[in-house]
Amino acid sequence: MGLRIRLLTVLLVCLFSFLILQTPAGAFQATQLEWGIANEEEYREMLFITGEPILITGKIKETTTERNGAVTHRVTFTNLENQEKKVKVSRSLTFVTTTENREQQVISVTRLASYSENITVDRDKYSLADYQFSHSAITDGQPVVSYNSGNWNARKTYNLNKNAAKVTVETWGSSVGYNHAWGSTETQRIDGTISFDGKVTVDKAVYDSRWAGTFQVNLSFNRGRNLSYQENEPSQISFAGGYLETEQDTSTLQYNYNLPRLDRGLVVVGSRRNQGSGAQQLSTIPRHKRLPVAFQRDIQGHWAEADIMKLVGLGAFPGSGEYFGPRLPALRGDFARALVTVTGFKLPEPPPKPRNTRTPPPPEVSIFADVPVEDPSYRHYQAVAQAGLMQGTGPALFDPDQPLTRAQAITIIIRALGLEGMAPVVSYKTTYLDDADIPRWARDAVYVGSQIGLVKGDDYGYVLPNQVMSRAEAAAFLNRFIRYLQTEMKAEYRERILNYR
Numbered sequence: 001m002g003l004r005i006r007l008l009t010v011l012l013v014c015l016f017s018f019l020i021l022q023t024p025a026g027a028f029q030a031t032q033l034e035w036g037i038a039n040e041e042e043y044r045e046m047l048f049i050t051g052e053p054i055l056i057t058g059k060i061k062e063t064t065t066e067r068n069g070a071v072t073h074r075v076t077f078t079n080l081e082n083q084e085k086k087v088k089v090s091r092s093l094t095f096v097t098t099t100e101n102r103e104q105q106v107i108s109v110t111r112l113a114s115y116s117e118n119i120t121v122d123r124d125k126y127s128l129a130d131y132q133f134s135h136s137a138i139t140d141g142q143p144v145v146s147y148n149s150g151n152w153n154a155r156k157t158y159n160l161n162k163n164a165a166k167v168t169v170e171t172w173g174s175s176v177g178y179n180h181a182w183g184s185t186e187t188q189r190i191d192g193t194i195s196f197d198g199k200v201t202v203d204k205a206v207y208d209s210r211w212a213g214t215f216q217v218n219l220s221f222n223r224g225r226n227l228s229y230q231e232n233e234p235s236q237i238s239f240a241g242g243y244l245e246t247e248q249d250t251s252t253l254q255y256n257y258n259l260p261r262l263d264r265g266l267v268v269v270g271s272r273r274n275q276g277s278g279a280q281q282l283s284t285i286p287r288h289k290r291l292p293v294a295f296q297r298d299i300q301g302h303w304a305e306a307d308i309m310k311l312v313g314l315g316a317f318p319g320s321g322e323y324f325g326p327r328l329p330a331l332r333g334d335f336a337r338a339l340v341t342v343t344g345f346k347l348p349e350p351p352p353k354p355r356n357t358r359t360p361p362p363p364e365v366s367i368f369a370d371v372p373v374e375d376p377s378y379r380h381y382q383a384v385a386q387a388g389l390m391q392g393t394g395p396a397l398f399d400p401d402q403p404l405t406r407a408q409a410i411t412i413i414i415r416a417l418g419l420e421g422m423a424p425v426v427s428y429k430t431t432y433l434d435d436a437d438i439p440r441w442a443r444d445a446v447y448v449g450s451q452i453g454l455v456k457g458d459d460y461g462y463v464l465p466n467q468v469m470s471r472a473e474a475a476a477f478l479n480r481f482i483r484y485l486q487t488e489m490k491a492e493y494r495e496r497i498l499n500y501r
Helices: 305-314 334-341 378-386 406-417 438-451 471-499
Strands: 009-010 014-019 029-033 043-049 052-067 069-084 087-102 105-121 124-141 147-158 167-182 183-203 205-231 243-265 267-283 287-290
Touching: 029 205, 043 069, 043 205, 043 243, 043 267, 052 087, 052 267, 069 406, 105 147, 167 205, 167 471, 183 378, 183 471, 205 267, 205 471, 243 305, 305 471, 334 378, 334 471, 406 438, 406 471
Parallel strands: none
Antiparallel strands: 009 043, 014 029, 043 052, 052 069, 069 087, 087 105, 105 124, 124 147, 147 167, 167 183, 183 205, 205 243, 243 267, 243 287
């Protein structure tokens, strides 16, 4: 068989590796590396050879080091192949990321430090002669969510069969994502071009060949944390059931292509194009954790029983005692502690002790006149106050025992998400019949909450902003907030982008 020179388009679409670079604002930096998807056991990427997509699989080995403020990420791909198509790939890459902190924002720049790649397709050999790569991202760390957005360009130039031809693959794209206690998602949109220029040898005859193609790729990387109720089958048991927490990672790759039809090496056949699409997905093994069971007698059969059981199991509300008090008013202190717990908010550290133990350290002074440092919930109150989520009721007053209104609860949650800026700048009205009763300081939060589905209002069209929340209503509202983090945000950052490109 004559020498068959084939195209190898390396659609290795950014192996996504969350390098968590913690900042005081809780931000993280997602560093895009080489392209593909992976779980604990397998790595996958798509190659395009002779106009058809070819799936290659293998394994990856990653190492990360940090020195002088720069993070170095080394990735080695092993056993990367498709035996049926006689494709083998060897690849080793090193990326270096530097960051710049701007208050709650982190700006990163990633450069390629070294590269090595060789690809064999049957008897044809592709050697990576040049690799240009530029990537930058910005992460905005809000109180309970970090949002990120990035852009990159890359160009790979391959020498084919000792400079018989040159294959150039250029890609450019953007990414958006978020990270919080209940999950993380990043979706990347990539466009690329492939060009071939060189000589083709078919049955000892040599031809000049020039052609080009295009491709598009969508990648999504999701970490989800969900709760499900597990009912016990025996009736003679101390608890009927409880909630199971499950965490799992899922990576999705969607692609489509528009390439020339090729035959006998890289000979273009006619004017018709080879067009198609496909998808790949990989998931990790689910990670399980059972939650403690709530035994409060006054929540059995209550409309908010499931919401209360979840929050008690998560430790957001105290689980001891026989009674929860679902009709009692929700207090500011209870809501603050519950919010910190369900969002994984990092509590402030106490002042460091001096090295000179002979001199006793001065006692820590509370930032609140009405809450001592010794209060078990002091760090929770301190956290939400320093994050600007709850301002207090007066100078140096947190007032943890004051009842919480619906307007206050809505404002706290929207501040936690950092989405106040979604409200219109000009004067506006909400759709609620009691719009005039919404306090000025809560108007933007109520508007945004209704836009993203967190605020529903009652069956009569009223939002009742100044009504005190009951403990059951507070539990239901916090669970609605958790579901928003689990599902609505993922749909906004994954399904909407993947399905409506």
